[in-house]
Amino acid sequence: MSLDNARVVGNRVAYQRRMARLTQEQLAAAAGIHVGTLRKIERGARGAGDGVLEALASALGIDVLRLHGDADKATRRVHHELAAISDALATYDCPDDGPVRPVPELRKASAHTVEWRLSAQYLRIARQAPVLLAELFRGMHTARGAHLAVSTHLLVDVCRSADAVAYKHGAANLSARLIEIMRWATPHAEDPLLAATVAYVRAETFFMSRAYAAGLGVLESAIDSLPVATGPSAHAARGALHMRAAVMAGRAGRADVATEHMASAHRMADGVPEGIYRGTAFGPDSVRVHDVSLCVSLGGHHLLRALDISRHWEPPETLPAERRSGFFIELARAQLWAGKPDAAFASLLTARRIAPQHTREHRWVREDAGTLRRLKRSSAESLSGFAEWCHATG
Template sequence: MPGTTAAVLGQQIETARYAAGLTRRQVCDASGVSISMLRKVERGERRPSDQVLETLARAVRSTPEDLLGGTRRTDSRVHRDIPALRRVIAAYDLPEDGPVRPLQQIAADVEAAVEDRVEARYARLGDRAPGLLAELFRAVDQAPDGRERASAARLLALAVRSADAVAYKYGYHDLSGRLVELMRWASKLVNDPALDAAAAYVRTEVFFAAQQLGSGLRALRAAVDQMPAPSSERLAAAAAALHMRAAVVADRMQGADDARLHLREAEALASQVRERLYDGTAVGPDSLEVHRLAVAVELGEPEDLREAVSAATRWAPPRDLPAERRSHYYIDLSRAQVQLGRPQHAAESLLVARQIAPQHVRAHEQVRAELATMVRLTRGRDTRVMALARWAKAV
């Protein structure tokens, strides 16, 4: 990838070298590159030419594409379902003729799809999503009146969101962007501010993928401003979710004050609601604790990280919290431990996350980046770290 910086490329080469169990001298002997040159490359002080990169890639048993940050796909069967998903949404407003069951029956399948998403059962979700979306597109198109159309559109918004999880987490960001816009389109047919807020929450993925965090934060704040007063539990939960998301985005922009402000707003709202799913988003006191850790990790301030790791000895996400959210907590805990220079503890946290939601952990881009860092910290000598890194296709 042309945009890969010299520092990132150097880290990739060093990670691949450790994963192959090679010293710098061995790489230099195999490639003909000098020790001083390799040292500068790995430190990010010098970017290799295309010819040197190809030679180094062969020496560390990799490819130039992988070293430049190319996506390493897992062998999940999710990938085989993506073409069918693309075909279905291509003609969302011109659906083919076909049967449409009563909405009550479709609703049960949508509920199952939402459960598959939050429990990180992506392979099953990817298999079922195309057919469910096709039927819901027909249901919206064939609705006899506005009320029936709004009911079908609500179900469609939730089903599209579930399908988006498959697209986004497995790296199909173009498809994810289309699904997000479809969710926003469907939610507008319902005229429901809480569902609009859920669509705005999911839309943040588009900004993450495009690395447009400033735009993402503005979009979230605009969604907050458009929310009515939190006069019901559902509206309070919708607003809390937006603030939790905004805190994470502000974090990634290194806006500590903004992040903490949004977290306080989320805390005030989350305290008013029961922990459960609201329009597909888990919101409540426990979800707030998960986001509190995420905020500390993104800011990366040592004192906050130490406190977050210490807090993990006193609190753990309860088992009734969705698997995706629980595993996210342990992923972020491991990231905090890596930043504190504790790769062995980080490996233990990732093993817990994998036990909770293996498909979520294996598809998570931050997990792969984190495992690459752990390989470098342990110089490829920790067998548990290496096993995790190979399982997640981080090396």
């Protein structure tokens, strides 16, 4: 790390620490580093490696890109780790004889990846996933009975987290492989709600390939396969499939079908509090976010509803960062199409503040930032800087 970059990082660490109202001693203790090391980092007298930056970001409860002086380096690191994830998948059904930690430790490690996925901490997932996946493949290979079901759930959780990284970074083939492994593993759990979760994630492949009609069919089949909802988790599983099917139908141009699915999602959400169910955020707020997404998918006069929702509501901070940033990314597109470029740029900035990694890698952000730059050629330096930060297209 260069001296200039070390100073940038040090200033960011000090600023975020003050915003969190922590002393240097408190932050150092929370991050598990020596207070003298933290002082040198904040002064710019020494650099901070990836592990230290991640520990500091975790202690501060923020995305590591808020501290990183080189966002491109972070992205390159993710791509490097994607290759390691791909290598780990090669022996999913014939793993080596390496060690496997006790289930409580694996459960904790898996839960961390779920937490990082929901908060769009893709770099952290990418660094941990290769070793954890290999370990879980070994665990599944030797597990029997109830232990096999537990191992399957943990493996699906980690595969889903790794898939989020692959999908957001455009690694379509790796994303598809991870989803197929999830589908391979799911029957071992004999859990219809896990199957519903995998169907929800599988929809990504249809979004990516723009095969919306086929994706809608897969989601509707998954809904039909679910048993009658008898509790919050079951209601959430069915509701999540409906809200994703609504957006898929919207992309397919089937407004009537989309409206029906969204109405079903709202009914399911009325029966459960907002929360994380089997790794998926669901509840009234999540459905409202998808309402905006559906309006943007349908376009035309439906955009007015997206803008109307945003005038009276925005996602609360209790929603996962990835979902909140997604709301503002969708809203920016609606505002841009409505001829409100300044509002669109403000929404993109809000999305970046909430979840920098998610925003930076989002295809729509790059497209919209490129459009904004063309529309406002004499704009403020901040727009040009944002466009360069996300590698805007056009």
